[in-house]
Amino acid sequence: MRSPIVPIIGFLTGIIILAGYFVPSPVLEAIRTPMLDWAVILSGVAGLIAIFHLVFGVHGRRLRDPEKSHVFSFIVILVFMLTVAAGIFFGINHTGFQKVVTAIQMPMETSLMAVLAVTLAYSSLRLLQRQRNWMGFVFFIAVVLYLLVNSGIFALVTDITALRGLVAGISQAPLAGARGILIGVALGSLLTGIRILIGSDRPYNS
Amino acid sequence: MAEINCPICNRLNKDEAERCWYCQAVLHPEKKNADGSSDWLDGFRQENTETPFEESNEASAGSDESPEDVPDWLARIRQREQLEHGGEPEQNPDGEKDTLDWLRSAVGNESPTESNTFKPAEVNEPAPTESDNDADWLGKLQSWQEESSEPNKSPAPEHPFEQEPKPSFSGPSNQEPDWLNEFKSEAAQSEPLPPEKQPDDSSTGDKPSPENISAFEQEPKAPIAEEPIIEDSIPPTDAIGFSIPEGNVVKPSSPEPDWLTDFQSLDETKDLADQVMPKPAVEEPVKAPFSGRDIMDWIDKDRSTPEEKPENAVEQVEVPQGTDEGIEPAKLPSWLQALRPDKSKRGIAGSTTSSDLNQKSPLAGIEGVLQDSVIGQFYTRPQTYANTLKITPEQENHLQRLQNIAGEARWEAQESVESKRQSSILLKAVVSLLLIGVIVFTVLTQKNSLVEPTMYSQPVVETFNIISALDPAKPVLIAAEFDSGLYGELKWSSESLLQQLMARNIPIAYLSTTQAGSTLFQATITDLARKNQDYSLADHTLNLGYLTGGTVGLQALANDPRGTLPLTTLMKPAWTDTPLQNTEKISDFSAVIVITENADTARYWIEQVKPSMGKTPLLVVISAQSAPMLQPYYDSGQVNGYIAGESGGTAFEKMAGVEGSSTSHFSAYQSTLILLVVLIFVGGMISLVLSTPSPERSDKNQS
Numbered sequence: 001m002r003s004p005i006v007p008i009i010g011f012l013t014g015i016i017i018l019a020g021y022f023v024p025s026p027v028l029e030a031i032r033t034p035m036l037d038w039a040v041i042l043s044g045v046a047g048l049i050a051i052f053h054l055v056f057g058v059h060g061r062r063l064r065d066p067e068k069s070h071v072f073s074f075i076v077i078l079v080f081m082l083t084v085a086a087g088i089f090f091g092i093n094h095t096g097f098q099k100v101v102t103a104i105q106m107p108m109e110t111s112l113m114a115v116l117a118v119t120l121a122y123s124s125l126r127l128l129q130r131q132r133n134w135m136g137f138v139f140f141i142a143v144v145l146y147l148l149v150n151s152g153i154f155a156l157v158t159d160i161t162a163l164r165g166l167v168a169g170i171s172q173a174p175l176a177g178a179r180g181i182l183i184g185v186a187l188g189s190l191l192t193g194i195r196i197l198i199g200s201d202r203p204y205n206s
Numbered sequence: 207m208a209e210i211n212c213p214i215c216n217r218l219n220k221d222e223a224e225r226c227w228y229c230q231a232v233l234h235p236e237k238k239n240a241d242g243s244s245d246w247l248d249g250f251r252q253e254n255t256e257t258p259f260e261e262s263n264e265a266s267a268g269s270d271e272s273p274e275d276v277p278d279w280l281a282r283i284r285q286r287e288q289l290e291h292g293g294e295p296e297q298n299p300d301g302e303k304d305t306l307d308w309l310r311s312a313v314g315n316e317s318p319t320e321s322n323t324f325k326p327a328e329v330n331e332p333a334p335t336e337s338d339n340d341a342d343w344l345g346k347l348q349s350w351q352e353e354s355s356e357p358n359k360s361p362a363p364e365h366p367f368e369q370e371p372k373p374s375f376s377g378p379s380n381q382e383p384d385w386l387n388e389f390k391s392e393a394a395q396s397e398p399l400p401p402e403k404q405p406d407d408s409s410t411g412d413k414p415s416p417e418n419i420s421a422f423e424q425e426p427k428a429p430i431a432e433e434p435i436i437e438d439s440i441p442p443t444d445a446i447g448f449s450i451p452e453g454n455v456v457k458p459s460s461p462e463p464d465w466l467t468d469f470q471s472l473d474e475t476k477d478l479a480d481q482v483m484p485k486p487a488v489e490e491p492v493k494a495p496f497s498g499r500d501i502m503d504w505i506d507k508d509r510s511t512p513e514e515k516p517e518n519a520v521e522q523v524e525v526p527q528g529t530d531e532g533i534e535p536a537k538l539p540s541w542l543q544a545l546r547p548d549k550s551k552r553g554i555a556g557s558t559t560s561s562d563l564n565q566k567s568p569l570a571g572i573e574g575v576l577q578d579s580v581i582g583q584f585y586t587r588p589q590t591y592a593n594t595l596k597i598t599p600e601q602e603n604h605l606q607r608l609q610n611i612a613g614e615a616r617w618e619a620q621e622s623v624e625s626k627r628q629s630s631i632l633l634k635a636v637v638s639l640l641l642i643g644v645i646v647f648t649v650l651t652q653k654n655s656l657v658e659p660t661m662y663s664q665p666v667v668e669t670f671n672i673i674s675a676l677d678p679a680k681p682v683l684i685a686a687e688f689d690s691g692l693y694g695e696l697k698w699s700s701e702s703l704l705q706q707l708m709a710r711n712i713p714i715a716y717l718s719t720t721q722a723g724s725t726l727f728q729a730t731i732t733d734l735a736r737k738n739q740d741y742s743l744a745d746h747t748l749n750l751g752y753l754t755g756g757t758v759g760l761q762a763l764a765n766d767p768r769g770t771l772p773l774t775t776l777m778k779p780a781w782t783d784t785p786l787q788n789t790e791k792i793s794d795f796s797a798v799i800v801i802t803e804n805a806d807t808a809r810y811w812i813e814q815v816k817p818s819m820g821k822t823p824l825l826v827v828i829s830a831q832s833a834p835m836l837q838p839y840y841d842s843g844q845v846n847g848y849i850a851g852e853s854g855g856t857a858f859e860k861m862a863g864v865e866g867s868s869t870s871h872f873s874a875y876q877s878t879l880i881l882l883v884v885l886i887f888v889g890g891m892i893s894l895v896l897s898t899p900s901p902e903r904s905d906k907n908q909s
Contacts, residue, residue, distance in 0.1 A: 017761075021817075029765070036762035037769055043755035092725065092775050093749065095732075101690065101725045109691035118638045121882055125633070125889025132894070140890055144883050150830060151879035152659040152853055152872075167661075174834035175841070182809075182838055 007199040014197045055080050145170060637885060644881050648874040656876055662857045665840050669847030670861045672797060672823045673706050680796035681713035681748075681785045685811065686720075686727035687802035692829055693726050699855035700801050700827040702866040704734050708741040712796065713785030717750035717771060719759065719807070724751055724775070727801070748784050751775040757810050764792050764818035793820035801827040805835035812844045823847070830854075 013035060019025075020032035059073035083100060090097045127140050148154065149171055157163040195201040209218045214231035223233055597605070676682065688696050707714060714731065718724040728749055735743045750771045753759045762770040767781075767789065774780045781787060789795060798819060800811045808826050816824050823846035828836055830851025839845040849858055852875045855868030 033762070033766050033769065036758060036765060039758040040753075040755040040762050040770060043758065047754060092751075093728065098725055098729050101722050102729045105722060106690035106693050106726065109689060110694055113691045118634065118641060121641065121885060122634045122637050124882070124886040125637070126893055127886065128890040129893035140886075144887055147879050147883045147886075150851070150853055151657075151876045151883070152661075153657050153876070153880065155657045155660045158660050164661075171663075172837075175837045178834045178836075179838045182835065185809075 007202060010202070011197055011199060014193070018193075018197075051080075146174075640881060640885070641878055644877045645874045648877050649871070652870075654873055656873070656880070659853060659857055659860065659872075662861060663850070663854065665837075665845075665848045665850070666854045666857045667847075667861070669703070669825050669849055670706075670858055672825060672847055673703060676707075676710065676712055676796045678710050678712050680794065681715050681789060682707060683792070683795040683798045684714055684716040684727070685798070685800045685802070686716055686718040686723035687800060687804065687807045687811075688723055688726070689720060689803070690722055690726065692803040695829055695851060696801055696803060696827060697730055698867045698871060699829075699849055699851055701730070701734065702855055702859040702862055702864055702868060703799070703827060703849065704731060705738065705864060705866065706862055708734060708738045708746075711741060711746065713746045713748070715748040715750055715780075715786055715795075717753050717763075719753050719756065721752060724749055746785060748780060748786060749775040750780055757814055760810055760814035764815040767792050792818050793822050795819075795822055797823045797825055799825045799827065803829035803832060805832035808832070808836055808845075809839070812839050816844055825849075827854075 016028060016031055017035065020028035055077055059076050062068050062073040063070050063077070086097050086100065092098075124143060127143070128136060130136075131139065149167065154163070154167045157167070192201065196203065210221050210233055211217065212219055212226035212229060212231055212233060215226060215229045217226065217228050219226050219228075219233055225232055704714075716724060716727050716731075718727065731747060732743065735741055751774065753763060753771065755762065759770065771780055774784075778784075781789065792798070792815060798811070798815065800808055802808050805828070808828060811826075812824065824844070826836060826845055826848035828848055828850055830853065833848070833850030833854075836845060836848055836850070840848060849855055852868055852872055855866070856872045859866045859869050
């Protein structure tokens with residue numbers, strides 16, 4: 001049986017933070033601010049623990065396992081150690097250390113995004129081949145239309161009042177869908193918060 | 207006082223007693239023989255004439271018939287007996303008739319409803335005196351039977367045959383009637399007359415039944431088995447089943463009655479039944495001891511074919527083991543044959559019934575009994591198959607052809623898959639080359655965009671107005687919430703905005719909730735500072751580093767910026783001797799600008815920080831893919847303005863009057879988008895016209 005102390009602490013903390021959000025009380029502010037600072041510190045410590053677990057826990061165990069490949073784990077651990085050493089030695093504001101991010105990490109991730117763009121373009125060619133239904137046609141038309149809108153090519157027809165209004169309306173059309181998504185997200189967040197407050201969900205106690 | 211043992215029960219009795227005090231047997235049979243042999247039958251004869259059974263049953267009315275009415279078979283017996291005994295005249299012609307009479311009356315007095323009601327004799331009954339006639343016990347027997355039958359004068363059951371108890375054939379010998387003992391003594395020839403004793407309920411009053419017969423047959427040592435004539439000589443209504451152990455038989459010493467001696471003259475080689483009881487001229491079934499309404503239906507069915515049953519029944523009569531094998535099996539009475547199950551029916555139910563099962567098995571006579579041989583007809587052994595497959599040469603040829611066809615089909619399928627894969631790779635390469643070619647061409651040729659953006663969106667205009675109106679004394683907080691993958695788009699989109707801030711010497715403090723965000727932004731702002739020499743990074747910028755905790759960190763930042771981020775990335779105090787020294791709260795910033803590609807990150811800032819900002823504007827530079835999600839917050843006033851993607855950056859540059867990266871790359875961006883639209887449209891039309899979707903996929907899509 002789980003201890004009831006943890007849910008009680010979670011409930012009281014949530015209530016205090018929530019009350020301080022709506023009630024501008026100095027007392028609540030005095031209680032709420034240290035709690036949030038503790039949470040930030042604990043989050044940073046949790047990040048460090050996760051990093052060390054990934055490097056020395058997962059990949060270190062793979063290095064000790066004779067049945068698994070050691071190459072990639074060795075590279076991960078080696079690069080991690082070099083980066084940490086460079087950051088400690090040069091500092092994170094050093095230009096040379098920033099090259100680790102700007103010359104290595106950013107091109108790699110950007111290249112992946114470029115491959116994704118080409119793949120999406122190729123998939124769009126075969127859109128109607130695989131999704132030959134009314135939803136497929138709607139999606140096909142929407143893709144074509146909004147690519148044209150974002151390209152700015154409709155600036156050619158700005159002199160035509162009717163078309164200007166039509167283009168403006170098309171540009172605002174995604175707003176309806178976005179609002180629906182955001183309302184759903186808000187309701188889900190509210191329900192999740194209530195469940196945590198009343199102790200129905202205990203993510204802190206799992 | 208002298209005592210003698212009872213010859214029957216071997217118990218001690220007084221010497222002067224005529225009969226055994228326990229079993230009422232005659233203790234001095236020699237005295238009785240001296241008095242005359244057949245007087246005792248007279249009394250019994252008189253009693254029998256008064257039985258109601260004789261009045262109602264014509265078949266058993268032998269006592270009333272005259273000597274002229276003697277049946278032929280009996281006459282033949284008498285004749286043969288006379289011949290064998292040297293033509294001695296019958297000493298007591300009436301004796302035979304009377305003997306049969308009492309036998310009939312002994313059974314005939316029992317109505318079907320009173321058959322099994324004999325009670326044991328009273329043990330405290332006074333012993334008869336010596337002066338009493340020997341036949342008085344028979345009279346007592348008859349009177350006792352009448353008395354004992356009174357309590358059972360209940361209404362006759364519908365099927366009395368079923369309710370009658372099975373007789374016991376294992377009773378002591380002193381419970382048997384005298385006439386039977388006399389009959390047994392015939393073989394001994396030198397034994398005295400049987401003692402008088404009262405019949406026991408276990409040996410009298412039983413109706414004939416198959417159980418009786420079978421029990422009778424299963425008594426191998428019974429003396430009666432040596433004389434199967436007795437079984438047939440007894441009328442059907444007198445079929446009383448009992449046996450007499452040999453040790454307890456009291457053999458009479460007086461000469462037997464004439465009617466019994468007649469049986470000795472029977473020819474054993476002939477059918478005893480025919481000799482003793484010849485068939486009547488008219489073959490009408492002998493009346494069963496039960497009324498017609500009392501017989502069960504299955505008996506009626508069997509009686510419907512009387513001509514078949516006697517032969518079948520004779521075959522099923524079992525000769526007792528250990529008896530004289532030369533004696534032929536007796537013929538069962540017709541009424542008993544009628545009780546036996548039909549052989550033909552048994553053949554239908556059980557196919558074949560072995561003789562052992564019929565005669566020895568406890569299930570003898572039961573219909574529908576399955577036997578091993580019958581079971582074998584319904585169940586066969588499982589068929590076994592060989593492990594090897596035997597095929598003919600023709601089948602082998604067909605198999606070879608089938609393998610060739612399958613091989614060709616598989617080769618065609620592999621070729622088709624390979625062809626599709628190659629065409630797919632080719633198409634991807636073509637698309638990639640087209641996109642890259644268009645981008646490179648537009649960049650290298652420095653061509654302007656095909657269509658200049660003339661329609662500036664309202665958020666971009668609001669953003670430009672807010673940036674233009676910022677107080678240069680107050681710092682601007684910039685949140686670099688982006689990853690490396692989309693850094694290129696956001697860099698170009700935000701570059702003109704940053705240039706605008708630098709142009710106005712507005713201090714900039716920046717942080718990030720992602721690990722690489724602050725570093726990338728520092729690199730960006732360092733590049734822009736080179737273009738604007740008047741803007742000193744050391745004096746006007748402050749790197750607050752990485753903010754952990756996600757939404758919690760943002761909430762803490764909104765409540766207490768100084769406590770949440772007290773140090774810079776250089777490990778110096780962030781809030782003293784810096785552009786932030788006059789900043790206590792988040793609302794003290796001139797503006798908060800969030801640069802992100804993720805709509806959720808923008809939402810976190812809107813939800814957690816915006817309420818603490820007061821009148822401080824919140825501006826967002828966001829990727830084009832997330833712009834629609836930000837539009838509702840702009841409409842609600844939670845976001846004061848935003849720049850969405852390459853188009854927004856270009857529009858901002860146009861409004862600011864600068865030529866930035868966004869404008870220079872907008873032509874490539876626009877050309878690529880138009881190319882994509884063309885490719886997608888053409889490809890969609892080709893797919894729509896040429897390709898045919900598979901039925902499975904189409905059904906799956908419809909569902």
